[in-house]
Amino acid sequence: AKESGRGRWSFFSPEMNRKLMERRALEADLRKALSEGQFRLAYQPQLDLKTKRVTGAEALLRWQRPGYGNVSPDSFIGLAEEVGLIAQIGNWALQEACRQAVTWPGHLRVAVNVSAVQFRLPGLYESVAAALATSGLHPGRLELEITEGVLLSDTVETLVMLERLRSLGVKIAMDDFGTGYSSLGYLQKFRFDKIKIDRSFVRHLGENIDAEAIVRAVVGMSRTLGIRSNAEGVESQEQADLLASEGCMEVQGYLFGKPMTADDFAEFLKVGG
Numbered sequence: 001a002k003e004s005g006r007g008r009w010s011f012f013s014p015e016m017n018r019k020l021m022e023r024r025a026l027e028a029d030l031r032k033a034l035s036e037g038q039f040r041l042a043y044q045p046q047l048d049l050k051t052k053r054v055t056g057a058e059a060l061l062r063w064q065r066p067g068y069g070n071v072s073p074d075s076f077i078g079l080a081e082e083v084g085l086i087a088q089i090g091n092w093a094l095q096e097a098c099r100q101a102v103t104w105p106g107h108l109r110v111a112v113n114v115s116a117v118q119f120r121l122p123g124l125y126e127s128v129a130a131a132l133a134t135s136g137l138h139p140g141r142l143e144l145e146i147t148e149g150v151l152l153s154d155t156v157e158t159l160v161m162l163e164r165l166r167s168l169g170v171k172i173a174m175d176d177f178g179t180g181y182s183s184l185g186y187l188q189k190f191r192f193d194k195i196k197i198d199r200s201f202v203r204h205l206g207e208n209i210d211a212e213a214i215v216r217a218v219v220g221m222s223r224t225l226g227i228r229s230n231a232e233g234v235e236s237q238e239q240a241d242l243l244a245s246e247g248c249m250e251v252q253g254y255l256f257g258k259p260m261t262a263d264d265f266a267e268f269l270k271v272g273g
């Protein structure tokens with residue numbers, strides 16, 4: 001505690017106070033965002049690296065916060081988890097992604113992010129089932145991206161939940177592979193449909209021998225296990241070429257397409273899909 005003016009004690013420095021106020025304002029705005037329709041989904045194309053055909057898109061949350069413009073999900077997903085809003089937001093994203101994907105050509109998938117906190121809350125299975133039923137989307141066209149954080153609480157319940165979700169017919173992808181702990185062990189416990197190699201490895205391809213070795217190992221292992229590999233954050237042709245030579249199956253990144261509005265994605269499909 002610090003002694004402030006007139007002999008009163010205050011626990012917060014002006015800097016801490018400012019941060020706390022900002023956080024409260026963010027939380028208040030976040031609570032209104034859903035009902036006021038301020039969320040959108042952006043779609044980033046995923047392509048088969050060999051054929052260059054679009055295989056689907058990852059749905060990425062966007063928030064038009066009044067007075068702030070477009071706010072990055074990294075800056076509010078954590079807070080949404082803390083204050084109990086993630087289930088509602090995640091449910092909205094599932095509904096919206098399925099509703100839009102059903103208008104795409106039938107061979108395309110949509111990938112939706114599911115946070116670790118959201119995964120553990122009751123109602124995820126029901127949310128996914130409801131989004132499929134409401135939209136009429138074929139379950140095989142929905143992919144759920146989960147992070148290693150989901151598997152950290154290494155319980156039977158986690159695996160049972162993954163199997164229940166899969167019993168709906170949806171695909172399960174491991175997101176940000178390589179950034180968490182003991183990733184390899186998880187691959188033995190649950191048969192993922194896809195492994196997404198984190199951008200932090202892809203970024204150093206061509207400049208860093210270690211990055212190349214890691215990517216090669218992950219791609220090789222995926223192949224052996226019969227799991228699709230996806231490399232995220234591909235920005236240069238050199239990276240794409242290296243990934244192709246390692247046998248990586250799918251790519252996603254600014255080189256091929258940035259996250260875009262649903263309308264722009266429909267246009268993107270007409271032109272190049």
Ligand code: C2E
Nearest residue numbers: 060061072073074077093113114115233234235253254259
């Ligand atoms: P993520 O799931 O790893 O998503 C990939 C992020 O990398 C996205 O950032 C995407 O815009 C960005 N990205 C893609 N290609 C490139 C590239 O070539 N270069 C660079 N520099 N960046 C690239 P974004 O959209 O800001 O999302 C950040 C994170 O927020 C996501 O990381 C995900 O963890 C979370 N997120 C986004 N939407 C949702 C959602 O609906 N639900 C949940 N729970 N989390 C979400």
Ligand code: CA
Nearest residue numbers: 058113145175
């Ligand atoms: Ca993701």
Ligand code: CA
Nearest residue numbers: 175176196232
């Ligand atoms: Ca990722």
Ligand code: CA
Nearest residue numbers: 175176198199
């Ligand atoms: Ca990430």
